[in-house]
Amino acid sequence: MAQYTQFQPKAYRPRMSAYWYLDQWHYLRYALRESSSFFVAYFCVLTLVQLAALGAGAGRYAHFEALMRCPLMIIINAVALAFFLLHSITWFNLVPRVAMRQMLGRPTPDMVSSAPNYMVWFGATVILALFFLGVL
């Protein structure tokens, strides 16, 4: 910063509002993307609880299933799923920012850079769905 003399009045220093992310839609979208990490962590913990219930026997697992069927848990999980999807899609779409910028010496379209992530995601979802439906 410049050194001010008594004849050179100080500049006005703006301060950011604590609610800056509400100013514009793209900042809000960013804040939602960042906060979606919380729901990813929630699903990880939920999966660990589910595995623990599974290991603890049929009675405990039935209790876990009953808990998951209650309306409040269904609402919480639906909201968490929405944030989970937002998290995955926004981060997959950011892949072209860092990786696979070029293929065979030519610039790669953004969708092509993101595609492997979506393919792995889709493949894993199908395998897990078949497993839980008892097909595998």
Place this chain on the structure above:
Amino acid sequence: MSDTIILEVARFNPESDAEPSYESFEVPLRPDWMVLDGLNHIKDQLDGSLAFRWSCRMGICGSCGMMVNGVPTLTCETLLMNYAPGPVRVGPLDHFPVVRDLVVDLDDFLAKLQKVRPWVVRKDDFKPAREFIQSPAQLESFHQFSLCINCTLCYAACPVYGLDPNFIGPAAIALAHRYNLDSRDQGIEDRLDIVSRHEGIWDCTVVGECSTVCPKHVDPSLAIQQYKLTATKEWFKSFLLPRGKH
């Protein structure tokens, strides 16, 4: 449609005001007028005390950046008509100290820019007998990042810079990256020392607005994410070959 438009312009007199306020002016709405033309009309016809920066009027000098309706914008290449019927709110660039009206203090940016050494650094006694040959592919690797005009719109769009003024910021990192990618340059390690600190690339949380507002399509966000990759690779190299030359 009305043939005038209201410009709400930020006013701040450091000698008498505690903070900026907005003053409204009615200016002609002509199809070929930019926002800057509206400001010049105010200065020439309505209030000669209005302070703002501009020079080239063709998107080259980077001095006419302001917040127009809350978005960092080059006022010399943005049509006033885009905001009809108005009003249009014009303020100083966000996150910088305001010196007067629409003029901000860019010392912080200029100091950071100098720190990242945005010029070709050579370690040897480089006195080529002929010009340095650079292939089109080598040029292409950094060309996009060399288009920066130092307008600092990306700083005004970056909430990270607003929250942490120590952040080196988008344009300075993009320019450091530009010279790292230049086949004539040997300064990558010197720059890495500065740019790979926490207040450098790792402060960036990929908001991405810097790239959206950049009038020259420099894509500083891409430069920062690529720089993170370079820094990680260099870190692994120094970890695996602590004594090696990398």
